[in-house]
């Protein structure tokens with residue numbers, strides 16, 4: 001199993017190019033299923049979840065070609081209405097549920113397996129999808145979710161535009177309802193929609209392909225049904241969360257870095273919190289530079305919220321950074337039931353942090369110590385990298401495949417910024433050991 005070894009204490013310096021947004025890419029790639037033509041999508045982050053979505057599309061009959069690094073063409077003309085992808089692929093990531101909305105919208109019926117993704121306190125029942133189902137049913141579909149499969153059907157007919165009020169602000173349900181509505185008859189109005197930049201990115205992609213999605217980025221989205229989407233090209237938005245993660249990494253080491261290829265406006269919800277803590281933030285076009293204004297960061301309180309609030313996907317990273325700050329901080333997780341599974345890992349490194357319901361209380365200290373720890377999920381794993389960079393001594397992080405589901409070239413990017421991070425691969429060591437044993441045996445029989 002792959003692991004990361006980090007020797008902490010190196011200040012990060014230099015510039016890092018931010019990749020396309022994983023959470024936009026997985027939606028846009030699934031949206032290609034609606035296109036009766038070929039689309040070229042650029043700035044696709046080559047990360048685990050994106051690979052999974054592409055495998056699902058391939059199973060469904062989409063011809064995918066890598067035309068250049070991070071750039072792919074998707075030819076969706078040959079998909080059959082009854083295509084079903086392997087069940088295990090759906091279970092590998094959350095965003096597989098976008099195939100549901102896209103194929104239901106295109107063919108009026110679909111069968112997919114239950115999606116997977118990080119577990120934030122919902123146990124075996126999985127994260128809820130009731131709002132997705134509400135959206136599909138409002139458009140006329142019948143939905144059945146049982147035995148690990150989700151079947152939605154309008155008997156192969158086009159869905160009918162409708163008005164839907166989302167009971168909770170949900171990125172996934174907003175995107176899935178848009179996907180289902182794009183080729184429907186009439187107009188769909190989604191109220192209490194999610195405002196996240198990746199919802200806007202998805203709408204921009206669809207509009208470029210010929211859809212009529214209006215109001216994305218506001219809480220009311222109107223989808224005017226069209227007959228067909230044609231091909232075209234599109235470039236995925238830069239990743240707000242990846243950029244925020246690097247800014248936290250730099251701050252944890254007392255370094256100065258520039259994140260390039262970002263939309264600074266999308267980072268305000270993160271950079272304003274970093275400023276409160278004593279990080280100087282400078283914007284220059286599509287670059288943001290961070291450095292420290294003081295020797296030790298200051299404590300602060302953080303509460304996650306849907307965009308433009310502080311993103312839940314930055315909660316583990318900011319909590320970890322607060323472990324290195326002076327004073328007591330409170331972090332409230334208001335989006336997911338339990339996204340604090342990683343606190344135990346921080347405690348193993350000497351952090352003084354405790355959980356009470358949806359709150360974590362962090363007693364700041366500068367004394368994180370390297371230890372063997374686990375990436376409990378994608379963003380928590382990135383947070384463990386932050387902890388390792390700030391800690392004294394060696395930190396070995398296992399289960400890093402979870403980190404690589406969403407961060408492109410993390411190790412290489414960090415090395416270029418001066419981090420002392422290496423990949424440790426148990427399998428290679430076993431292979432190396434068997435090579436040595438093999439060589440010894442060959443030497444023995446030769447003797």
Ligand code: EPZ
Pocket residue numbers: 023024026094095118127128129130131132133168169170171172173194312313335336337378379406
């Ligand atoms: C997306 O998940 C992201 N994933 C998550 O990022 C992110 O944490 C989340 O949005 C919130 O920003 C992708 O985009 C692939 P939601 P999603 O539906 O769409 C409740 C990462 O690390 N809810 O916005 O699944 C739900 O329980 C991942 O990259 C319902 O009650 O999240 C939660 O409390 C992790 N019913 C809240 O809404 C529903 O039908 C927000 O969830 C759907 C959601």
